[in-house]
Amino acid sequence: MKKIVLACGSGIATSTAVANKVSTFLDENGMAGKYNIVQCAIAEAPSQCADAALLISTTVAPAGIACPYVSGIPFLTGMGAAQAQQQILDILTK
Structure with missing residues (x-):
């Protein structure tokens, strides 16, 4: 099971919207049941990323993260989503 950390400013609003879109996308691409999304505030991201496969954030990635980072903004705007x-x-498939 791959842990995906999804962070925004508070860990509630935009991270929920992005989490729904990412889940749908991953499920449609054969990843259903192979990942777990954990939502958090960006301040919690460094500690949450210690055992994560990926950080998706709607803000700038904080210093000290120990996993790959992908911007979540394209999931909100549609620009650069592909x-x-x-x-x-x-x-996730390496």
Whole structure:
């Protein structure tokens, strides 16, 4: 099971919207049951990323994260979404 950390400013609003889109995308690409999404505030991201496969954030990645980072902004705006989706698949399927 791959842990995906999804962070935003508070860990509630935009991370929930992005989590829904990422879950749908991953499930449609054969990853159903192979990942777990943990939502948090960006301040908690460094500690949450210690055992994570990926950080997706709607803010700038904080210093000290120990996992790959993908911006979550394309999941909110639609701009660059295909590239962000491909980055996520590349990271999770290595």
